[in-house]
Amino acid sequence: MATDITVPSLGESVSEGTIAEWLKQPGDAVAVDEPIVSVETDKVTVEVPSPVAGVIGELKAEEGDTIEVGAVIASVEEGGAPAAKGDEAGRAKQQSDAAPKDKGNEQDSVPNSTGEVSGTDFDAAALSPAVRRAVLEHGIDPANVKGTGKDGRLTKEDVLAAAKAKRDAPAPSQAEDAPVPAPAASGARNEERVKMTRLRQTIAKRLKSAQDTAALLTTFNDVDMTAVIETREKYKDSFAKKHGIKLGFMSFFAKAAHLALKDVPSVNAQIDGDEIVYHDYVDVSVAVSAPNGLVVPVVRDVDKKSFAQIELDIADFGKRAKDGSLTMDDMKGGTFTISNGGVFGSLMSTPIINPPQSAVLGLHRIEDRAVVVDGEIVVRPMMYIALSYDHRLIDGREAVTALKIIKEAIEDPARILIDL
Structure with a gap:
């Protein structure tokens, strides 16, 4: 039986929030009261727990979506077993073994420590969008970075610190016949647009309101x-x-x-x-x-x-x-x-x-x-x-x-x- 997960009351005068991060994905096992999603409000970030034990079903909202209090955002199949385990995992392994082991194999890929993309058993789906973007931008293998976030999750700051350490590390010596990489284009001027969080928007409104209203x-x-x-x-x-x-x-x-x-x-x-x-x-x-x-x-x-x-x-x-x-x-x-x-x-x-x-x-x-x-x-x-x-x-x-x-x-x- 499926149980709907709804957005709980987020506090007095707060009627909506934003999906900040899904802590669980479809097929993941979840215990009673275990957080499955963090919802960002005007003031704080609230973690929504699962009311029952089971397996995460369909997610009905994406990260960054605005959701109202009482809205259904996911479902939990009570008493189910996590997907991709047991027989399904065995079949997946057999198919993987039978497939030709070449560069054409499709798999989740993330950058390795040299900046090249390679296969890894690190759970890339557990990364937030900001972290995934930082990983790809800086060519960092998340499997080699220790997370300092809640429950050991990787944060954007962790990736940036790893990128800085990588830049500061002495360059390895190259053989004389090793190909010399083409120089990076000089004068690159990159920009990044990131949507303001609800908290930052509220801070901006309140501070501007103070200036407009108070003497x-x-x-x-x-x-x-x-x-x-x-x-x-x-x-x-x-x-x-x-x-x-x-x-x-x-x-x-x-x-x-x-x-x-x-x-x-x-x-x-x-x-x-x-x-x-x-x-x-x-x-x-x-x-x-x-x-x-x-x-x-x-x-x-x-x-x-x-x-x-x-x-x-x-x-x-x-x-x-x-x-x-x-x-x-x-x-x-x-x-x-x-x-x-x-x-x-x-x-x-x-x-x-x-x-x-x-x-x-x-x-x-x-x-x-x-x-x-x-x-x-x-x-x-x-x-x-x-x-x-x-x-x-x-x-x-x-x-x-x-x-x-x-x-x-x-x-x-x-x-x-x-x-x-």
């Missing part, structure tokens, strides 16, 4: 990171031993932001029509880099959580963002955003708010700079911080005050402990 303004300050760096160095070993997580900068800034948002409530508020919504809690959206773009999962109740719990939450979000297991609930809500461009080397930026929020804190790289302290020039580890805000709701005085509170709390972390 954006950014205020800057710089922070002496000496005290936080010394605190981390002093307690890092005991902190990691007790809590099982490293003490990072983000927990300090999250706690410092809580002090600022409590004293300047408008920075933690949002505009809803002709009303202002104030929040008596602090849910911080943390910008995390994922393979398909920037996502902002929410660390909830920062005002009530310890440094350790904040660090554990952020580490968990980072891990799940990489393997694509963030859920819609992880992304919902948020009253304030912290974006750390410093991990990528950014010295200064003007971050864009995350609607409907009204403010975002931008962190940047730490670098030694000469500053004047008590009338003397000293070298200190300094960081520029930026607060972008919606001027429709937040006045300049309030924004500057909030950023100053964050600066003072970071330069003197004791303020966080005594709620000053």
Whole structure:
């Protein structure tokens, strides 16, 4: 008996998605609750599991197709045996043995390590379209590349890394009578068109909407990171031993932001029509880099959580963002955003708010700079911080005050402990 696989609910206000990748192909065996397809929505990628055990039947949508919630996208034959096994596999082998072993044999082919196309027992059907394109373009044998994706699947980055290693490897010596390959055409100018993912399209729309709707303004300050760096160095070993997580900068800034948002409530508020919504809690959206773009999962109740719990939450979000297991609930809500461009080397930026929020804190790289302290020039580890805000709701005085509170709390972390 065949069981239809339908698109499940993808979250509040989400009515459709895009087939990102088929994890199973017709004839593949599947267990109960085993993922068979990943569906990309405006915010996250969701894996759809099989409700029954059996064999994958017909796929009714292709990768890249837009599908609505509730639509039938595949079927599973319950209790069946995988195709191309048992008698069918034996017959296939006999036919293969009987066929003449020459270059005319038809078989799935992929490029080998020399860039030539040759037969392989690697499952080329398991590769996503982007990976297959990269394999063919760079002449890489996927059987010789270790996959770093989920369940060991090959990613485009794996292929590009293998291609770079191949280019950097010393060329093998050639015999004097070996034919010299014709030189590649010089001045080649290649282009590639890739359809924007739904996530990237949504990011583009939301950021442009923020610019079109909000009255954006950014205020800057710089922070002496000496005290936080010394605190981390002093307690890092005991902190990691007790809590099982490293003490990072983000927990300090999250706690410092809580002090600022409590004293300047408008920075933690949002505009809803002709009303202002104030929040008596602090849910911080943390910008995390994922393979398909920037996502902002929410660390909830920062005002009530310890440094350790904040660090554990952020580490968990980072891990799940990489393997694509963030859920819609992880992304919902948020009253304030912290974006750390410093991990990528950014010295200064003007971050864009995350609607409907009204403010975002931008962190940047730490670098030694000469500053004047008590009338003397000293070298200190300094960081520029930026607060972008919606001027429709937040006045300049309030924004500057909030950023100053964050600066003072970071330069003197004791303020966080005594709620000053």
